[in-house]
Amino acid sequence: NYYSYSDATRVFSGSFNTSDVTDILLSYSGPGDNPDIYGWNLVGNPFTASIFWDDIDRTFAVDNAIYFTTNNTYVTYVAGVGVPGGTTGNIPPMQGFFVKANAANQYIYFYSADRRHSAQNRYKGEAESIPLIRLKLGNEVVSDETAIRFDKSANLEFDHNLDAYKFSKTGTKVSLWSNSEKISYSINSIPYPETEIEIPLGINVSEEGSFRLNATQIESLSDYGIFLTDKTTGTSVNLRTSPEFSFSASAGINENRFVIKIINLTTNVEDPGISADKFNIYSASGFINIQTLSEEWNGRKGSVGIVDMTGRVISLENNMEFWKNSLIQIPAERLRGIYFIKLESGLLKHVGRVMIR
Numbered sequence: 040n041y042y043s044y045s046d047a048t049r050v051f052s053g054s055f056n057t058s059d060v061t062d063i064l065l066s067y068s069g070p071g072d073n074p075d076i077y078g079w080n081l082v083g084n085p086f087t088a089s090i091f092w093d094d095i096d097r098t099f100a101v102d103n104a105i106y107f108t109t110n111n112t113y114v115t116y117v118a119g120v121g122v123p124g125g126t127t128g129n130i131p132p133m134q135g136f137f138v139k140a141n142a143a144n145q146y147i148y149f150y151s152a153d154r155r156h157s158a159q160n161r162y163k164g165e166a167e168s169i170p171l172i173r174l175k176l177g178n179e180v181v182s183d184e185t186a187i188r189f190d191k192s193a194n195l196e197f198d199h200n201l202d203a204y205k206f207s208k209t210g211t212k213v214s215l216w217s218n219s220e221k222i223s224y225s226i227n228s229i230p231y232p233e234t235e236i237e238i239p240l241g242i243n244v245s246e247e248g249s250f251r252l253n254a255t256q257i258e259s260l261s262d263y264g265i266f267l268t269d270k271t272t273g274t275s276v277n278l279r280t281s282p283e284f285s286f287s288a289s290a291g292i293n294e295n296r297f298v299i300k301i302i303n304l305t306t307n308v309e310d311p312g313i314s315a316d317k318f319n320i321y322s323a324s325g326f327i328n329i330q331t332l333s334e335e336w337n338g339r340k341g342s343v344g345i346v347d348m349t350g351r352v353i354s355l356e357n358n359m360e361f362w363k364n365s366l367i368q369i370p371a372e373r374l375r376g377i378y379f380i381k382l383e384s385g386l387l388k389h390v391g392r393v394m395i396r
Contacts, residue, residue, distance in 0.1 A: 304350035341384025
């Protein structure tokens with residue numbers, strides 16, 4: 040990696056390398072009290088052709104993620120997912136990048152047979168689509184991204200084959216990451232939730248101002264509801280129907296304001312532990328009418344969601360008040376068929392069903 044404050048000419052002397060560069064020993068000291076800070080190594084593509092990171096051999100205790108910078112932006116790639124969007128595992132000639140070793144005596148091997156002579160990113164067919172949520176924080180001038188990836192082999196701890204750390208939270212004017220088990224992620228791979236899961240988001244802005252959080256990509260997650268909650272304002276939005284959320288923020292790091300909630304709609308459409316007589320739910324005059332019958336829900340605030348038979352969230356209303364024998368009315372003039380009505384207030388949940396003719 041190289042930066043110059045003024046225009047200059049630099050000369051690289053010697054012959055182009057065409058031979059294998061093997062047995063690159065990675066530095067490691069640790070683990071100490073915080074093993075995440077040890078084992079970082081700056082290495083580089085030794086060839087005059089591109090290489091693809093997934094083709095490169097390395098020993099077992101080297102993370103699968105790589106980290107580098109482009110146009111003063113931190114870039115991450117791991118197992119087919121890159122941040123920001125469009126990032127691939129293609130490493131240009133002489134490009135420097137960081138890798139992380141997790142033990143002593145770990146090696147990387149660059150073979151000349153791994154060279155690629157095309158600048159074209161590899162084509163990805165529809166069958167290779169990776170389920171993920173891609174989020175972007177920014178304004179008209181600067182931005183940063185993070186991704187939450189879903190994989191049946193992932194877990195909630197750091198996975199050295201699927202996860203990537205947030206390399207720096209403060210090196211740019213805005214930063215965005217997700218948090219899980221006290222680790223900050225640029226790319227966070229998690230298992231598919233059986234019911235639902237909440238993933239906190241961390242942000243850092245260098246100056247006070249107005250910003251936007253965008254869900255720029257939601258891929259292959261049709262059976263899941265995806266919601267963003269701003270705990271400062273109490274606002275929750277359905278990122279499928281409202282993928283952009285605007286807010287104001289003071290300068291500094293905030294890791295407790297935003298949460299992504301992912302709901303498995305195939306398992307959250309029934310709640311046999313709650314009897315049907317707590318609510319009277321019916322349609323009339325272009326509305327879905329919800330009458331509270333239970334003392335348990337009396338005086339509570341919560342959310343009302345409408346879910347169709349395919350599991351798609353049609354609408355989500357927050358800060359609704361439940362009062363015994365009173366009606367909550369949700370406009371439903373354009374809806375036809377059978378819908379599930381999901382009610383939540385804290386730990387209380389209820390799912391009903393309504394036919395709209």
